[in-house]
Amino acid sequence: MYTLKTFMAAVAILVSSVFTSNPGYKIGDAASDFSLMGISGKKVSLSDYKNAKGYIVIFTCNTCPYAIAYEDRIEALHKKYASKGYPVIAIMPNNPAVQPGDSMEAMKVRAKEKGFTFPYLMDEGQKIYPQYGATKTPHVYVLQKTSKGNEVKYIGAIDDNYQDVAAVNTKYVENAVDALLSGNEIKEKETRAIGCTIKV
């Protein structure tokens, strides 16, 4: 009886882990490229960036308060790291039919207001974010070009304080990219933050 119980418990755990596990990328996986329409009116792919050493792929949007809180910091990341070989590639994963504030038109308006200089792309048909395993905005994937392809090196939050940039203690993404640039091991490869569910 006891073993049956143990067995049932094991089955329950197995079943629940199958249902809850996120099918997206893990650290070390090779991320797929994409071709998504951007606010510039042109399609953008990772492979367009011939000289890049990697990418800071950020799933973000216009409408989520957490994403809005990070807009300036996303632009700052691009300003700091694009010239070092790690441009920001922002992808808007929400369904604009559900979230009209995230339409391509609204993305263009917001990018102009905020002076975004990074590509801001629409995940049309919502096919890319599930491949990455993004669940929320903002959600960051730092990729490095390696022999494997675009290897996932960091997944998670931008830093540890969404409310107040002046009170940030740890800049997770900067630390990760700095480590990649200097050939060191990334200390925190995965972090978590509250964000808005991607609207399907």
Next chain:
Amino acid sequence: MGKIGFILLLLFLSCKNESKSTDRLSANEQNETLKKGDEKATASTPFDLEVYDFEGLEPFLTTNSDKTYVVNFWATWCAPCIKEMPYFEKLNSNYADKKVEVIFVSLDFPNKYDSNLKPFIKDQNLKSKVIALNDTDSNTWIPKISEDWSGAIPATLIFNKDKRQFYEQSFTYGELETEVKQFLK
């Protein structure tokens, strides 16, 4: 850090003396928090919102009693959260006699408490308990609530003294009822 002080004061006043953090307050800090408490009391807010950091929230996430708790993480700006709130309210009312209690944990930003959160609680006439979590170090506390939580909301934790289960998903009333019944067996 004044907010944390105020939270500790709330804990202190509500006799949650098992909270070790209260014991750590120096006399000086207690004066400081009391002062802040007085200021708060004189402010013309319609009601006082209970605001906690994660340490303050933890006592709400565990129980030795025979109750089942349904803790829902939400925010006023989160549309799917607002959509499912009536189901939690209904559950709280329909299952009160089965010792089920719903607690709404708001993740609204502190600068929206007065402008958005408090008016929402009042306008919706929420009957379930509402508290606010203000703790920016989410990388530390999210995995403590559940290793399975990516950080997206809505998210819900159901637990009693024997069992706990975390859900990063939206609920219908039927789905919620089905889950809660698992805890009442």
